[in-house]
Amino acid sequence: MDSVHLGARLYGYLEDVGTYLRVTRAQKILRRYFAMNAFDGAMTSLGVIIGAYITGIADPRAVVGVIIIGGIAMAVSGFSGTYMTESAERSKALNDLEDAMLVDLEDTIYGQASRFVSVFAALIDGSAPFIASLPSVLPFVLALLSLLPLQVAFIASIGASLATLFLLGAFLGRISRGNIVYSGIKMVVAGVAVALLALLLNGNH
Secondary structure (H helix, E strand, C coil), X not given: CCHHHHHHHHHHHHHHHXXXXXXXXXXXXXXXXXXXXXXXXXXXXXXHHHHHHHCCCCCHHHHHHXXXXXXXXXXXXXXXXXXXXXXXXXXXXXXXXXHHHCCCCCCCHHHHHHHHHHHHHHXXXXXXXXXXXXXXXXXXXXXXXXXXXXXXXXHHHHHHHHHHHHHHHHXXXXXXXXXXXXXXXXXXXXXXXXXXXXXXHHHCC
């Protein structure tokens, strides 16, 4: 298959995706799924990093392993839970529409859109926390390759997690047409609060 045919097929697929999203009006809920679950992934990673630091874990493999496994677990949980929930909700909405119109819509654009959005929403929900955890892993991968000292990796990883939180906040601020910088800072403050809470709990033991 040449590049022209491949490009045409990709363009056609993207058009179909846009049509399905418009038919189901799913754009807003997909944005919410992405933002909420990416936030969970970034915060969880930050908590793991701080926990590893204050408990004196000196093996970057352990930190990478915990973050990656946690991200995969959140991805699987998010995908399965969202798919079952969205599938049930979309099926109900489609059945209600069929009852109102007295026709079978299973093989129409409405039925296709309903099935597609259930899977697409599950993919977004599942991938968001895993993707958001990746920036915090990179410094420890560099430490494993002896390209970065472990202490620097901890600092860089915390910085990467906070930067991810800021970008998520800015994304939400852009959606709400609010102050992007202020929204990003609020997310960072939430991350700093997690760090301070972890340090406080450690200091009480």
